[in-house]
Amino acid sequence: MYISHIQISNFRSFGENINIDFNEGINVIIGHNNAGKSNLLKALGLVFDCNSHKKLETDDFNKYIGIEKLREKPPKIEISITIKESENEDKYSDDLATIGECLTKIDSPYEAKLTYEFFLPEKEIENYKRIMLMLSGKDVNFYWKAIEDNFIRKYIYKIYCGDPEYKTEVDSEVLRKFDFQFLDAIRDVERDLCTGKNALLKEILDFFIDYDIKNDSQKDKNEKINEINSKKKQFSSDAGGLIKQLQGRMKSGKDEMLKYANKTGASFDKSILDFDGNVLDTQLYSALQLIVKYESDIKIPVCNNGLGYNNLIFISLLLAKMQKDASGEYLGSNSKVFPILAIEEPEAHLHPAMQYKFLKFLRENNHENARQIFITTHSPNITAAVELDEIIVLSSNNHKLDIGYPGKVFNISNQDDRKSKSYIRRFLDVTKSDMLFAKGIILVEGIAEQLLIPVFAKCLKINLEDCHISVINVGGRYFQHYLKLFNTKREGAIDKKVACITDLDPERKCKTEKNAKFKKCYPFELNVDTDKYDYKACSNNFITEFEDKIKNGHISDNIKYFTQIIGEGKTLEYEIILSNPNCKDLITNSISNAEKLEKLSEYFNEDKDLSCMLDELSNSGEDRRIKDSIINSSWDDDKKKRKHLIAAKYLNSVGKGENAMELSDILENNLKNKKFDFKPPEYIKKAIEWIIK
Template structure:
């Protein structure tokens, strides 16, 4: 069996939401305050027999309206559905454990556990009489907290909740729900033998060579362990006898004080006596780390990350102890569940990946039945499959749930593409509040800086700029297209180049890049086309996805548009660029409003420049100013190297920002389509 889903009503940031789970590992991701921790704690309210069950006023979802509060006392309801696993043995303890909670008898069977935190029926009349006069919602909540919260009770129902059948505690105890939260004190919890966790683990694994020997019968195992325990006890008695002899005179001196104070009376006097078992001796043990060199240090001297790994391995060992029927008999757990909040805490990326493999192996070895992990780590998400991810997103208090694998139900090709290329950098799109997808490194580096020229901080708005490495938006946009019920709900702006192309009307001809002023001017000779992305996701066709590109007439690429909007700004000329002197001369011509012939004369002789000049002459629809800027933009585009130029440009534009409000500041115009994209994404 496995936990197939949970439904949350009026619990924290979940007004009314259902979440589906996988039979195995579930990696729950999302931005801060999306509800990841709340989801795990909701599971614990139902399944953790040792956990706190009473809630406080802040555990209620506060979006409940005043009218709703007036009509009935608020209640929290959390329902967990347990479903039959594939290839499950129906003779196992699983079905017996949930038999009284079944809501579906046919295979695959389903059972439901429901936690409710509510005001008893007998208090309802008084509640309505008190709250009905409230005109302010905050005041109504204060009244509930002060006068009624102490009267609230909790129940865990088994089966259909309308039957109000209390789940029996014996069956609930069969679930071993271990929750390791993000704020943990591993030294307190594991590093001394006095701690229950370490003692239980050591006790279970003591004499493990005997316990795990399949050649011995259970009776033989018990007999041999009994002999070892007796042998230890005899040895311990001898040690205690030696101690008593060493303390003989000292004991008489200590006990003499008892006689003087009157502690000895009625022919009775204090003395020292005792025995020690192998289990009790564990309190003397401390966890150490031994290096290959032979050096031994206490685990308290380790880094936090290393101790976290040790602690989690001990926790999994403890779960193995809890579920061992031959060791605990009828007290053994049937269904061990491990929930870890932010396992990446204090771990560098390589150890995060190693730890994830460790968890998966424990699942395969059936030491734990189901795993829930909440994370902010892009390294973890890039290491798991899309099928194992659950994405939470919270927008203005409304929580939505996305399932990355399910959005590709009818498109296996795109699913494989995204799975392959969703590395640690691209995984950022799953965590951010909103996302801007770009084609290349230049846009990725420069967009946050261009936003600052508009007075906007993308970082403060939790907007990620993700480079998809080309014109591959379509594959990733399946994740966010809210026309699909499984999509992740967040705004996505795509910034793509216009990229006009043409090909000769001849058999076997192929498309090649062309300039904006060449587009459409020789219809008898060429066929033309542009970036097809606009037709896939037309502007206004989706509530949360929009595509932005350069001007339809004058646009070409990102670099081309930068200079097109700043034709005389030599700040954009970087050290790695070619033809700098030539471009500066073109800029000077533009500043003084020179003739088009002057631009032609400055261009050095080349086949490409001849093509540019010829195309300018053929284009009779463009005005002189359009052609002047196009001359500079073309020469600029043909002189830059993508990566190095972007780094230098980012540095130059950043330095210029620090000079704002000084005479050294140079005015820079953000291209229109970039301005539109940034304005839209932050709305």
Template sequence: MYISNITIENYRSFKSIKVDFHEGINLLIGQNNAGKSNLLRAMAIIFDGSAKKQLTVDDFNNDILLDDLKKAPPKIVIAVSLSQSENENLMGDELVTVSNWLTTLEEPYQAKIQYEFFLPNSERERYLNKVCSLDSREKIWDLIKSDFIRMYINKIWVGNPENQVVVDGENLSKFDFQFLDAIRDVERDMFSGKNTLLKNVIDFFMDYEIKSDNSITVEKQKEQIQMRRDEFSSTAQDLILKLQTRLKRGNKEILSYANEIGASFDKAEPSFEGKITESEIYSILQLIVKQETGMTIPISHNGLGYNNLIFMSLLLAKMQVDSDGKYLGSNAKVFPILAIEEPEAHLHPTMQYQFVDFLKTNIKSNKVKQVFITSHSTHISAATTLDDIICFYKNNGNIQVAYPGKAFTFKDDKGKKIVQNKSKKYVQRFFDATKSNMLFAEKIILVEGIAEQLLLPVFFEYLNKSLEKSHVAVINVGGKYFEHFLYLFDSNNEYTINRKVACITDLDPARRKKSDNENQNKYKTCYPYEYNSSIDEFEYMYNELMNKYGKGKHENILSFVQPEKYGKTLEYQLVLENPLSRIMITESIANSKELNDLMNLFENNETLSKLMNRLSSSDENTRIIESLKRADASWSEDDKKKALLASRYLNSVGKGENALELASALKDNLELKDKVGYQKFVVPLYIADAIEWVCD
């Protein structure tokens, strides 16, 4: 059995929402105030016996319309559906526990439990009479708070809620809902055996080598454990006798005061005796950290992160205790649920990965049935599978839910189900902490490589925009692999995250020699001015992978590329649009003197011929010169000079190192704006368009 979904109406941030779950880990991610914590609290209202069932006016959703408030008193509904697990034993305790909750009898069975917080029908007419003349929601809420909230009642129904069958408290108590909220003091709860949690765990795991020995009968186990208890009792009594012997003389002195004040009478006098039980000894046990050197330190001296992990391990141990039928009999829990808010609060990224593995191990060993985690950590999202992730986000002020693992399954135009397993596996494989940031961002720019990733934040500043304030994430997909990731955001399909996504890609003109055997001659990159210049000898192509996301073709995804006639790559375009910018010539760049000379010649308005003459002797430079000479008449001399500069620059840069240096140089230059030494820099138009669009 597992919790398959929850439906919430009018509770806190939720006006109306349904969220689907699956067995194992359910990771709830998303921006602040998107409802993640409120969802866990809604579950706690039903399953946590210590949670308050009687709510307040502040627990109602504030977006209930005025007309709706006038038609009927507001009501909070939280409904949880449970479904049969794939390999569930139908003769087990789980089905017995929810047998009265069933809404579907055939396999897989479905069960339902529903909490309602509402105004009784006896008060309904009085409510309607009082609100009919009120003209604002604020006045109605004030009225509810002053006159009606104390009249509200809560009920928990099971099965079909229309039948109003009240839940049996004994069955509900079989659910063990453990909730660790974001603000927790785990050290306070686990210092010593005085704490109930630690005491219960110690008691259960005492003599565990006997309790877990399946080679002997239960009766034999009890016999061996009783022998140990008798031995402990005998040893403890010896200790007490030794204490009494050591107190013999002192006891007379202590009791002499009692005699003097008349406390001894009727031939009776005070004395001392005692008895020690095992559970009383637990209180003197304290958790410590034992180091490899043999040194020990108190748990209070440990780091918060480690203490959180230790506390969670104790909590899971307690859940194992509470679900052990041999130990607790009919009082044992049958469905342990662990809910954790923001586990990353005290955990280093490496420990976050270990934390997720730790939970997976405990799920496999059935120490917990389902785990619900809220998180803002890209490390935790990267450590889980796409199927584990449930993404909360706001769209036009409304909370929406997306399921990244399901985004690769959709229907085509004819209604046929399509599953893009290849793309799903690709995204899962390369979904590291950096790339998983796309699930948290409000707006996204996908880029091909490290150069764009390093330079985009600086380009934002040159356009007087802030990457952070615009809530934009720049994600490097490591090549022309946009399509794999775009399944997560395609608003035409179910389960996706409806976010603005700009894809910045290179035009990459290419050509190949015409041949009967096309497989032998692959396309090779060419310069823009070579494109279609020798159509008898070559076949040509542009990068058309992102054409389907061109302007006006998709609701929330748009591709941006260099102009067809003049474009090639980012590095080429940088110099094409900044032919006089010496900032472009960084320390690591090759041919720096030659590039400087070429820029000087261009600045002095020298002829194309002079720029060609300055090129060093090489096969590639000869190709550039000859190709520019053959370029068609639509290429002006100025176009050709810029193209020569851009081509030479492109052949002189190394992608990563140069981009890092260029980003730094551009940043330094920006600090000189309106001062002496500032150099004008133009963000390539196609990138500027992408930034403007995504920030709009």
């Protein structure tokens, strides 16, 4: 069996009827802060954790219940959990017997339900309505204060089995068969590690002592018992010798020490104080201390370890305890049937490599000690290390919770979807998995856009980090794979805004050349010589396909693309100068032809005519091409031609990555010192303003 589904109503950050599906093995729950990850684990604990405090407080209610609803009836928290039959059910013979009384569907795969309710008893409801009707005003806090003052102490909780409509309370024995172990993010593990005095360590030692005998499949139960009892007897005999030695060493000192008892009258009726004793093996657990032993034979107490290592050690001990608690041979009918491990932020105190190793361990040992694992995390390292099918994304916007399942958006019967899923699985590294945590995403083609767009936003007085917007470099025009994750027309998609920033990259193809292919061209070359060339103002297939999907209703409106003006745009670098043709400060150290570009920029500022600027071009093949094309362009606007001339020359002089880094530094410094005016390209400005809106 496994926990397949949870429905939560009115608990903390969860509103009415929030439904979340789970996987049979590992569930990695991610999302931005306050999305509800910790509250989800708490909701599971309210049903399964026998040690948790199940009576709640007023602040445990979702506070966005309207006044009218509060007047109508008292708020109620409800957490309903569905348990389903596993694919490998035959391995676990006790599963069906454990939740038999909770079944809601008998046919295979069976289903069962457990429902936690926190509610005001029926006899109090009339008084509740009367007091609520006496209140007036539009401040909902007054109504919650009335609940706090008059009714919260009268609230009760129940856990029902089967269909919650029948209100059949679950037998406590059923709940005791579930072993819910929860490690919260703020945990003090040192107190649980140092010595055998600790209850956790003592329990584990008691289970694993003589483990070679207990785990010997060649011996029957009676043989094991007899052999262990023989070892206990031998230990007591050996320990008896130590007790005698101790008594001998105490003989003279004992008489001196206990004489005061006789003088004070503590010894009476011919009684005499003395020392005696025996030592059981279990009593010596407290003498054991966990240590770290190095190759050099240096030993240090485990409590001297760093917090990260101690967290890993503690989790390993906890898994050992879960193994002990699930042992029917050791605990008999008191053994647990379904161990559940819930870990909040395992990345706490762990560096990235350790995070990855820890997660790998959990994945490889799933079903051994913990039948189902729930992990909440903010770590892109952990997210990048798991399968898409294991990830659940919680995102909250204006108190509305959306749940995404990245693995479900791909239809495995569709070849294109299989390709996309494989691509995402391969390329969802630490930097790209960050997009699953963001509130909004800007997808870009390359490193230049990734470096510059955050700075462009600052020039617009917008901080993308403050807005929780991630800029993700997809390394080319591979948007279609990523967009499937966020296209809400698909089941399981993650509902967040995605802006795709892409280039037009106009092209032309020579008609007279055999087997000619389309090659890049400048915007001012378009349609100049239609007898010789075929032209494309936009060679970007993504844009064409995106437009078709919009027309056919196959893509949701939370996704948009932004590009340059058709017939005028080319690339980011080209557009930067089109928007700032008079800015010599954008000419970085790595740019070739720097002097020539500065001269062209100076001529533009002085409003010199086009011919004067064209004279500054060299006789190289590319410069002659620019010159001839500008002269023969169909454009009438002389200023427009001059701007495109500088943009073309700039584009041919930059190396994308190095120039982008230098330009980013220049713009960052300019934000502080304000030496020149800079205008981000219009299409990028629109993308940034849309994504934060």
